[in-house]
Amino acid sequence: MSRVAAAIDAAHAQGRGAFVGYLPLGYPDLQTSIDAAVALAEAGADILELGPPYSDPVMDGAVIQEATHAALEGGFRLRDTFTAIREITARTDVPVLVMTYWNPVMQYGVDRYADDLLAAGGAGLITPDIAPDAAADWIAASERTGLDRVFLAAPTSTDERLALIAxxxxxFVYTVSTMGITGERAELDAAARTLVARLRERGVTHACVGIGISTPDQVSGVLDYADGAIVGTALVRALRDGGVAGLTAEARALAAGTAR
Incomplete structure (x- = not known):
């Protein structure tokens, strides 16, 4: 049984949607990023999405790009990913997904990455820049280790592509709410609702919507039709401006929007 799917189901059993919270690893330093992830879990996140910093984060908006640049400047190394996850999973039972661009996984070695992630207590990978038809090595490694593999679906995806992703x-399927980079938006595209419906038609039972969700009202709106809401930029900004205490307050406010 997928630990991630089980966390979504547990939230539903409590009468609410799932809250998926993103933070970059290594920001503002490695230990604070560990403490922040644990605080996010304790403040109501059902699933943690943690991003090792990457030198060319093409999908990320300005706030997250600044944070990941600072983490790299601070000396973050790929191996620190597993050190951080090991400590986080020792302190919380909330499942941890790593959101990673594909090149670092290839450089590290797909099987080695999967084995080290599993040993550290991680639950799987979100891979924004690789499609299932190009991910045979990762699919094989995830089936061998039992790690979850979360692929992205976009409003522009064809029916055939959505069927493959499903x-x-x-x-869960990471359902992109709008085309473009991550960040806060005043209004979420109605395309997300249509996209979730298209995924349902192809048998998807766990669809979480991300990109642009930044307020409790937006979380609540997304959970009218999706299984989970993914928030990143608002949490990173809260950590930047208010430290772990500021992050905790923001996470609690967002978690309040999950009630159905």
Whole structure:
């Protein structure tokens, strides 16, 4: 059983949608990023999405790009990913997904990455820049280790592409609310609702919507039709401006929007 899917189901059993919270690892330093992830879990996140910093984060908006640049400047190394996850999973039972661009996984070695992630207590990967038809090595490694593989679906995806994503994903399908980079938006595109409906038609039972969600009202609106809401930029900004205490307050406010 997928730990990630189980966390979504547990939230539903409590009469609410799931809250997926993103933070970059290594920001503002490695230990604070560990403490922040644990605080996010304790403040109501059902799933943690943690991003190792990457030198060319093409999908990320300005706030997250600034944070990941600072983490790299601070000396973050890929191996620190597993050190951080090991400590986080020792302190919380909330499942941890790593959101990673594909090149670092390839450089590290797909099987080695999967084995080290599993040993550290991680639950799986979100891979924004690789499609299932190009991910045979990762699919094989995830099936061997039992790690979840979360692929992205976009409003521009064809029906055939959505069917492939539906068959290939475990845990949930990351449903992109709008085209473009991550960040806060005043209004979420109605395309997200249509996209979730298209995924449902292809058998997807766990669809979480991300990109642009930043307020409790937006969380609540997304959970009218989706299984989970993914928030990143608002949490990173709260950590930047208010430290772990500021992050905790923001996470609690967002979690309040999950009630159905």
């Amino acid at each position: 068959r290939s994903s475990t845990g």
